[in-house]
Amino acid sequence: xxxxxxxxxxxxxxxLMNKMNDWGKKNGEELEVRAVPVDECAGIYQDYDCLLxxxxxxxxxxxxxxxxxxxxxxxxxxxxxxxxxxxxxxxxVKQLINGGK
Numbered sequence: 390x391x392x393x394x395x396x397x398x399x400x401x402x403x404x405l406m407n408k409m410n411d412w413g414k415k416n417g418e419e420l421e422v423r424a425v426p427v428d429e430c431a432g433i434y435q436d437y438d439c440l441l442x443x444x445x446x447x448x449x450x451x452x453x454x455x456x457x458x459x460x461x462x463x464x465x466x467x468x469x470x471x472x473x474x475x476x477x478x479x480x481x482v483k484q485l486i487n488g489g490k
Contacts, residue, residue: 390420392482393434394465395427395453396443405443405465405473412475431456439482441465461485 392409394402402424413420425433427442427449434440434457442450444467454462463485469477 390418390439390482390486391437392420392422393430393437393440394422394424394443395430395440395449396424396446398426400424401445402443405470405475405478408473408475409478412479418479427453434460439463439485441478441482444470 394406394409396402406422406424409422410420412418413422423437427446430440430453434453437460440453440457440460440462442453442462442464444465447464450462450464461482463481465478466481468474469481
């Protein structure tokens with residue numbers, strides 16, 4: 390599974406990216422997570438299964454949904470983001486990819 394994390398400049402999501410990649414290794418899940426500035430998503434989103442926006446950039450959600458209309462896009466819940474709750478974030482990702490199921 391490939392996940393694109395986005396924030397203002399890609400730095401704050403970089404910490405979460407590392408935690409998520411480590412989580413994938415520990416849990417035996419094939420996971421590739423990349424963090425980028427939200428304004429770069431248009432050129433690369435096609436390579437990812439799911440796009441997640443940091444809560445500080447939640448105002449960009451509709452814009453990203455228009456750009457990546459064929460991919461699940463969501464804002465990471467602020468508490469899960471701040472505390473690096475990868476288990477919760479991955480549950481959300483799996484629901485998004487499976488159409489909310």
